[in-house]
Amino acid sequence: MQPKHSIDRRAFLKLSTFTSAALTIGFYFPALAEESTIITAETADNLGIVLNAFISIDKTGKVSIINHRAEMGQGSFQAVPQMIAEELEVSLDQVSIAFGPGHQTKYGGSQITGGSSTVRGAYKHLLRTGATAREMLIDAAAKKWSVPRETCYALNGEVIHRPTNKKLGYGELVEEAAKGTPPKQVALKERKNYTVIGKPLPRQDTPAKVNGKAEFGLDKKLPGMLYSVVERCPYFLGKVKSYDDSAVTTMPGVKHVFKVQMPVFDSLREGVAIVADNTWAAMQARKVLKVEWDATGFEHLDTATLYNRMKADLQKPGLSQRTGGNFDATYAKAASKLEAVYETPYEAHACMEPLNCVADVKGDIITVWGPIQGPDWIQRDLAERLKIPMENITVNMTFLGGGFGRKAFTDYTTEAVLISKEIKAPVQVVWTREDDMTQGPFRPGAVYECKAGLNDKGRITAFQAKMAAQNMDHQWPHADKSNFNGSTTEGLPEVFINGLEHYSFSDVPTESPIPVMWWRSVYSSTNGFAYESFMDELAYAANTDPLDYRRQHLRDERAEALIQMLEEKTGWRTREKNSGWGIAITECFKSMVGEAVKVSKQADGKLKIDRIIAVMDCGWYVNPDIIKQQVEGSIVMALGAATTHETHFTDGKSVETNFHQYLMPRMPDVPDIEVYIMENEEKPGGVGEPGLPPFAPALCNAIFDLTGKRIRKLPFNMNSI
Amino acid sequence: MASYKLSINGTIQAVEADPKMPLLWLLRDLLNMTGTKYGCGMSQCGACTVHLNGNAIRSCSMPVSAIGNQKITTIEGISSDNMHAVQQAWIAEQVPQCGYCQSGQIMSAVSLLKRNPNPTDHDIDLAMQGNICRCGTYPRIRKAIHKAAAMMKQPAKSF
Numbered sequence: 011m012q013p014k015h016s017i018d019r020r021a022f023l024k025l026s027t028f029t030s031a032a033l034t035i036g037f038y039f040p041a042l043a044e045e046s047t048i049i050t051a052e053t054a055d056n057l058g059i060v061l062n063a064f065i066s067i068d069k070t071g072k073v074s075i076i077n078h079r080a081e082m083g084q085g086s087f088q089a090v091p092q093m094i095a096e097e098l099e100v101s102l103d104q105v106s107i108a109f110g111p112g113h114q115t116k117y118g119g120s121q122i123t124g125g126s127s128t129v130r131g132a133y134k135h136l137l138r139t140g141a142t143a144r145e146m147l148i149d150a151a152a153k154k155w156s157v158p159r160e161t162c163y164a165l166n167g168e169v170i171h172r173p174t175n176k177k178l179g180y181g182e183l184v185e186e187a188a189k190g191t192p193p194k195q196v197a198l199k200e201r202k203n204y205t206v207i208g209k210p211l212p213r214q215d216t217p218a219k220v221n222g223k224a225e226f227g228l229d230k231k232l233p234g235m236l237y238s239v240v241e242r243c244p245y246f247l248g249k250v251k252s253y254d255d256s257a258v259t260t261m262p263g264v265k266h267v268f269k270v271q272m273p274v275f276d277s278l279r280e281g282v283a284i285v286a287d288n289t290w291a292a293m294q295a296r297k298v299l300k301v302e303w304d305a306t307g308f309e310h311l312d313t314a315t316l317y318n319r320m321k322a323d324l325q326k327p328g329l330s331q332r333t334g335g336n337f338d339a340t341y342a343k344a345a346s347k348l349e350a351v352y353e354t355p356y357e358a359h360a361c362m363e364p365l366n367c368v369a370d371v372k373g374d375i376i377t378v379w380g381p382i383q384g385p386d387w388i389q390r391d392l393a394e395r396l397k398i399p400m401e402n403i404t405v406n407m408t409f410l411g412g413g414f415g416r417k418a419f420t421d422y423t424t425e426a427v428l429i430s431k432e433i434k435a436p437v438q439v440v441w442t443r444e445d446d447m448t449q450g451p452f453r454p455g456a457v458y459e460c461k462a463g464l465n466d467k468g469r470i471t472a473f474q475a476k477m478a479a480q481n482m483d484h485q486w487p488h489a490d491k492s493n494f495n496g497s498t499t500e501g502l503p504e505v506f507i508n509g510l511e512h513y514s515f516s517d518v519p520t521e522s523p524i525p526v527m528w529w530r531s532v533y534s535s536t537n538g539f540a541y542e543s544f545m546d547e548l549a550y551a552a553n554t555d556p557l558d559y560r561r562q563h564l565r566d567e568r569a570e571a572l573i574q575m576l577e578e579k580t581g582w583r584t585r586e587k588n589s590g591w592g593i594a595i596t597e598c599f600k601s602m603v604g605e606a607v608k609v610s611k612q613a614d615g616k617l618k619i620d621r622i623i624a625v626m627d628c629g630w631y632v633n634p635d636i637i638k639q640q641v642e643g644s645i646v647m648a649l650g651a652a653t654t655h656e657t658h659f660t661d662g663k664s665v666e667t668n669f670h671q672y673l674m675p676r677m678p679d680v681p682d683i684e685v686y687i688m689e690n691e692e693k694p695g696g697v698g699e700p701g702l703p704p705f706a707p708a709l710c711n712a713i714f715d716l717t718g719k720r721i722r723k724l725p726f727n728m729n730s731i
Numbered sequence: 732m733a734s735y736k737l738s739i740n741g742t743i744q745a746v747e748a749d750p751k752m753p754l755l756w757l758l759r760d761l762l763n764m765t766g767t768k769y770g771c772g773m774s775q776c777g778a779c780t781v782h783l784n785g786n787a788i789r790s791c792s793m794p795v796s797a798i799g800n801q802k803i804t805t806i807e808g809i810s811s812d813n814m815h816a817v818q819q820a821w822i823a824e825q826v827p828q829c830g831y832c833q834s835g836q837i838m839s840a841v842s843l844l845k846r847n848p849n850p851t852d853h854d855i856d857l858a859m860q861g862n863i864c865r866c867g868t869y870p871r872i873r874k875a876i877h878k879a880a881a882m883m884k885q886p887a888k889s890f
Contacts, residue, residue, distance in 0.1 A: 082829055083827075083828030083829030083830070083866045084828070085828075212822065212825055213825060213827075215827070215830065216821075216822050216825060216826075216827055216830075217813055217822065218830075219827040219830030219833050220813055220818040220821045220822060220826075220827065220833060220837060221766070221806060221807070221809070221810065221811055221812075221813055221818060222764075222765070222766020222767070222805070222806035222807050222834050223766070223811075224830050225765075226768075226830075226831055228765070228768070228769065229765035231763060231765075237760065262732065262749065288752075288756060288760035288761065289756050289759070289760050289769075290749075290752050290753065290756035290760070291749070293772075294751075360865055361829075361831075361865060362768075362770055362776070362778060362829065362831040362832045362863065362864070362865045362866075363768070363770075363829070363831045364769070364770070409829070409830065410829060411768070411829050411830070411831025411832075412829045412831060412865050412866065413829075414865075440769075442772060443770065443771040443772055443773075443776075635825055639825065639828055639866075639868075639871075640828075642867055642868070642870060642871070643828055643866045643867035643868070644867070645867065646864075646866075646867025646869065647865070647867060668771055668772075668773055668775060669771050669773075669775035669776050669863060670773065670775050674776075674863045674865065675867070675869075676859075676860045676861075676862075676863065676869075677855065677856050677859040677860045677862070677869050677872070677873070678856035678857075678860055679869075680867065680869040680870060681870070682870045682873075683870055
């Protein structure tokens with residue numbers, strides 16, 4: 011009988027095309043250990059350990075690195091290898107990169123690509139793994155030359171003997187190195203000696219993304235693959251009552267029509283699948299399919315009812331999340347008081363690549379390809395749902411044409427697997443833009459009530475923020491609805507919290523059948539608007555410059571350095587007349603971002619954004635140009651959610667179906683964006699999301715500065731201020 | 732179904748298709764040319780942009796029967812080894828993030844520069860406003876188009 015672990019190793023060698031690999035090392039987590047242990051593939055095989063395979067070097071010196079995370083634009087495909095290459099002493103062009111398919115335990119935690127966590131979650135292990143391989147190669151060279159290892163060093167894919175300058179390439183050393191034992195401790199390089207980390211090295215995925223060769227989920231083709239579209243129930247909790255496919259089955263190219271289900275949290279979304287020999291044929295057939303829906307037994311919500319409910323919910327006691335001091339007592343005796351209510355909209359993710367998934371089910375062997383944020387989640391979901399052993403399920407990641415949280419959900423992949431299972435053939439399920447935009451899950455809209463008490467100098471003595479919104483965690487089966495969702499106060503004014511003595515943050519979960527989930531920066535994406543707009547209102551109430559007012563309330567050195575940078579880059583003290591400036595500072599996913607916006611009125615009276623300045627403090631970082639890309643992208647996405655798009659609901663269905671209704675920012679709407687990065691010795695923070703929350707409040711604060719009009723409800727129309 | 736002989740990237744391709752099938756799906760599903768992307772299916776996002784006789788069009792809304800002998804150019808026909816000035820500029824400015832919309836962005840940019848070798852910011856805004864990018868690469872696209880325009884003026888290189 012074959013030992014189980016050899017399957018894993020074979021699978022690894024196969025997937026990574028490291029068939030001639032001679033040195034393969036990775037890390038694993040011994041039971042109960044917090045720190046990872048690094049071993050070779052040979053040792054792992056002998057011990058029956060599933061290795062987190064990150065590095066493999068073959069006899070030609072080619073280095074292969076596994077990127078265990080999804081690449082959806084945020085740059086993990088570059089950042090992960092860039093970290094390993096630094097310690098391994100190779101340049102990135104010696105390295106090829108492969109995606110790691112879904113695995114429950116290999117990568118030291120879930121592969122779910124979310125929470126801006128790739129670098130900050132894995133950097134320690136990745137640096138150590140790279141350094142360990144380097145030390146083993148140096149050991150091997152010293153042994154070959156019979157010289158003291160201290161006289162050898164590694165550089166640019168070679169080990170060099172310092173006194174004689176003789177060299178051996180890594181390829182010539184891997185066989186010897188593989189016989190060695192990884193050292194228990196390795197010295198990591200100091201940041202000042204980095205040649206790869208911290209440099210704006212061009213992304214390895216760019217060339218394939220300018221000539222059409224990059225393979226996205228929708229580009230995956232398999233021999234004999236059929237194409238499917240699904241007419242899903244437009245009501246969030248509806249069912250198929252009946253359907254008439256008499257006009258469909260005779261259409262050219264149509265192969266199958268049948269009812270299919272898809273899990274959406276604790277319910278099953280029903281639809282009718284059409285399978286054809288090309289996407290367009292399936293789409294045409296769908297137009298003549300007749301489905302009668304059972305839309306009874308649940309509420310047919312509309313947007314007005316939903317927001318009235320949230321406002322009413324604000325009167326209820328909240329699930330308390332974070333309190334300090336005594337808000338009520340301090341507020342009661344404050345010299346002056348201010349209250350404001352803010353509203354933020356529901357949003358679609360609107361990734362440019364609509365949802366899709368290729369599934370191939372052969373008996374109890376399942377293989378999936380697609381634009382996927384959480385391959386290990388999909389594997390687990392399918393194993394539980396279909397009662398199939400985990401090792402029979404392979405989930406492969408392609409490039410993602412955007413993700414933003416949506417492609418972390420497992421509905422679309424499960425549906426594709428069920429369709430392939432039914433037709434006993436490989437299939438690509440394609441969501442039309444309309445499917446993608448109307449089915450959800452959406453970013454939840456939220457209503458906030460903020461209250462603050464000020465002393466006679468205008469300083470904040472008591473601060474309260476209460477949110478009414480749908481609670482994402484409450485949608486899962488058997489959810490504990492008496493408890494708050496850990497992420498609802500993400501982005502609460504961390505920057506100022508140390509300076510607040512009496513505060514209270516709470517949320518009231520609003521009931522609704524609309525499915526909601528993570529959308530770039532999650533609850534911070536709306537929280538930041540409320541908190542930082544309110545901060546601005548307090549500054550004006552205190553008759554204090556908004557930047558100075560924030561500075562007065564900071565109790566954090568990083569925040570002080572950041573606001574200083576913002577002041578310098580904006581030329582805050584030399585602001586011109588007839589223009590409005592606004593700032594906002596938020597913190598989430600362990601990074602702090604300050605943004606400033608300058609607006610002016612054009613000759614036709616319309617508002618124009620003249621400048622956008624962002625300062626990012628994400629601590630230790632890998633690639634400054636990717637950080638700039640991410641902040642630019644976060645700002646444009648925030649601009650859309652603040653000024654151009656919103657998902658409405660009527661009769662229990664969503665209203666906006668495509669880009670003619672869900673209006674996206676376009677080229678003329680977006681000026682240049684200046685991004686600055688703070689240099690410090692802090693631990694790494696997130697990069698993909700923290701640039702989003704401060705933009706909307708900075709823009710609205712600028713508009714107030716220019717016009718005196720305070721915007722408390724998003725989105726608003728820039729052309730009608 | 733009908734038989735068509737289409738000129739795609741300088742090669743004549745014979746294909747059997749429903750006359751109403753949009754060029755987008757013909758390229759992607761019948762010819763496996765997946766560089767041209769589906770984004771909205773209604774000429775709203777520009778992800779499917781290709782050239783017909785050098786002019787940018789939305790292939791999602793162009794039935795195969797309307798093409799006749801007009802010359803189709805797709806992203807694959809711009810330059811498979813990234814030697815076109817627009818591709819070079821896109822790499823130099825590190826434009827793509829997720830990259831999904833970039834085939835369409837590049838096809839629109841190539842068409843713009845053919846018509847107007849010296850575009851101003853305003854010209855770029857007008858020519859590129861039909862292409863949506865959810866990653867927000869617009870400022871970099873603007874810079875890359877200016878850079879490509881400058882590169883195309885260098886006499887030593889021909890694109």
